[in-house]
Amino acid sequence: MVNKNKDRSFERIAYRYWEKLVGGILVPGERGYVPSEGEVLCAYNELKERHLECDCIVLRTGTHSGEFYQQGDKIAGVRIVRQLDSVGTIEFRLSTDFHVRLDIEGLSPLSRTEANCDLSQTISNFENFIDNFPRYMEGLERKKLEFEKNNKLEEMAKSGIQATVSQLLTPMGYRWDLVERGRDYLLKVGGHGTWMEFTLNRRNFAKRLAELPDVLGQIEALSKNMTFPMNIEIIK
Structure with missing residues (x-):
């Protein structure tokens, strides 16, 4: 029997990927500094001219309406x-x-807020994010392919370990349980009044399982000579 303990969802990887990129857009500025209306308008207009596809809005107070900033308005x-x-x-x-x-x-919204920022550098980073978004998507796709490849290898290794354990231990009359622990597997073997645990992974399982019958036999022989319960731990 195999127990699954890990969440293999790619969403966690994708979320961390975008979280890192979004987190780099805002550049903290000098504490207490607030950009002037002129600086804000200048940065806004320059970005709007370079990126016509952006939906740009000036949030302002005043009696005027319309797209353009007018005298008397406050940004x-x-x-x-x-x-x-x-x-x-x-x-x-x-x-x-x-x-x-x-x-x-497919992901929860990602956001970041700062009280003060370097306006010029932040706007530049925002534009860079827009310009490089296709490249970021390509990078995420490569991560997804690598994730799927590793998952496939893990599934193949797990199937190989499970099949080998079953073929080896079931005919010998042992009960067994195979539990995932991170990138390793914990094999619990029980029979004739004893329980033993072994750590396996896809690199060492073939060698360790080949030696397992002899090891189990030695431990069984040792336990028969015990006149009282005992926990035996062997680290090698």
Whole structure:
């Protein structure tokens, strides 16, 4: 019998992958520094000109309406959203703080907020994320292929270990249990009043299982001479 203890979902790997990239967009700035309205507008307009596909909004207070900033208005912040192919969106928002959020299909939203940021470097990082998104997707696909390859190897190793253990121990009348522990397997063998545990992995299982009948026989012979219960631990 084989027990599965590990969550092999690729979602955890994908989440950490995007989390690291999103976490690098906001660059902490000088404590207490707040960019002026002019700096915010300048950065906003430059990004808008370079990335026409972005949905850009100036958040402002005042009596005027419309797209353009007018005299008397006060900037409350900016919001920039970019559709990322057909798989998600990336949003940058500056109001009382700096905030970036990534929504990717199939994953929980990823976000980060900072009280103060280097506006110029943060905007540059935001643009770099947009420009490099196709390359990031290719990198994630390579990680997925590697993940699936390793999973396949693990499944093959597990099947090989399970089949070998069954062929070896069942005819000998032993009860056994094979439990995954990280990248290793714990083999529990019971019979004739004793329980023994052995650690196996896909690199050493063939050699260790070949020696197992002799080891079990020696331990069984030793236990028969015991007149009281005893736990025996052998580390080699």
